[in-house]
Amino acid sequence: MHRSTTRLLAACAIMSLLAACATHEVDFQGEGEGFVGPGAPVQAVLETPSVGTAGQDAADDPAVWASAAPVMVMGKQTPGFVAGTDKKSGLYIYGFDGQILQFLPEGLLNNVDVVEGLSVGGRPQVVLGASDRTPGKTGISLYTFDPAGTGDNGVRYWGAVATDVIEPYGFCFARRGAEVHAILVGHEGELRQFILSVGANGKPAAREVRRAEIGTISEGCAADEATDALYINEENVGLWRYGLNPASGAARTLIQPIAKDIL
Numbered sequence: 001m002h003r004s005t006t007r008l009l010a011a012c013a014i015m016s017l018l019a020a021c022a023t024h025e026v027d028f029q030g031e032g033e034g035f036v037g038p039g040a041p042v043q044a045v046l047e048t049p050s051v052g053t054a055g056q057d058a059a060d061d062p063a064v065w066a067s068a069a070p071v072m073v074m075g076k077q078t079p080g081f082v083a084g085t086d087k088k089s090g091l092y093i094y095g096f097d098g099q100i101l102q103f104l105p106e107g108l109l110n111n112v113d114v115v116e117g118l119s120v121g122g123r124p125q126v127v128l129g130a131s132d133r134t135p136g137k138t139g140i141s142l143y144t145f146d147p148a149g150t151g152d153n154g155v156r157y158w159g160a161v162a163t164d165v166i167e168p169y170g171f172c173f174a175r176r177g178a179e180v181h182a183i184l185v186g187h188e189g190e191l192r193q194f195i196l197s198v199g200a201n202g203k204p205a206a207r208e209v210r211r212a213e214i215g216t217i218s219e220g221c222a223a224d225e226a227t228d229a230l231y232i233n234e235e236n237v238g239l240w241r242y243g244l245n246p247a248s249g250a251a252r253t254l255i256q257p258i259a260k261d262i263l
Helices: 003-021
Strands: 059-073 076-086 089-094 100-102 108-122 122-133 140-145 154-160 166-176 179-186 190-198 202-214 218-226 230-236 239-242 251-258
Touching: 003 239, 076 100, 089 108, 108 190, 108 218, 122 166, 122 179, 140 166, 154 202, 154 239, 166 202, 179 218, 190 251
Parallel strands: 059 108, 108 166, 166 218
Antiparallel strands: 059 076, 076 089, 089 100, 108 122, 122 140, 140 154, 166 179, 179 190, 190 202, 218 230, 230 239, 239 251
C-alpha cells in the first residue's frame, strides 16, 4: 500500500473541507502565523446515507484509506474505504461510492484515524483508532483491517488503550520513522501521546511518551510527518502547532487564533 496515496487523498479532503467552509469574501490576518483567505464553495459529488443516529449531531470526523490495488471489505471489492463515526453508537466503513460496507456498534466513538506500519501474526495491517467516550472504556479503541484478506474480510476490533483522560475527544495517528504514534486529546484540554506496537500476544501495546495540558476544551488533531509537527485545535483559543517529537513537551506556537464568523 502507498502511504503517499493515502496522504494525497487526506490532503485533498482537508483542502476541500477548508474551501467549503471558508466562504467569506474578506481576508483575515490573525495574530499568529496563519492566514485565512477568501474561499470558494465546493459541491459534493456524492454522499453517504445518514448515520443511524440521524438529526442528532452524531456523524463525526472521518479518515480515508486508499489502496494501490483493490481490496475486499465484507465481500465487496473496493479501492479503499472511508471510516467515520456515529459518535452516539459506533464506527461506519464506507466505500468510495458512499455506500456502507460495514458498521461496528462500538459505542461512543468520536474522532477516527488510520495508519499503516504494524503487522499482526506476520501480516501487515491497516490500523484504525478512535477516541472512545463510552463509560467504563474511555481511552483509545483500536481496530485492524487485513488488506490481503478475502471473503468476509473486514474491520475487526483489536484492543484498547486505557487512559486517565476524562472525556476523550480528538484523536490522530502519526509515523515517526518506524514508530507509530497515537495522540489523544481530551475535552478538558489533556494531551496524551503513545507509541503503539504489537505485543507478544498479538494485542496492542502502548507506551505513554508525552502528557501535557492544552488549556481548555480541545478536539481535533493532525500530524505533519514531513515537518515533524503536531497541530491541535483549542476551540476557544485557536490552532496550535506542537512538535511531533514527544521530547518537545508542552512547547507550542499559536498558528491562528480564532476569528469571529471565520475560524
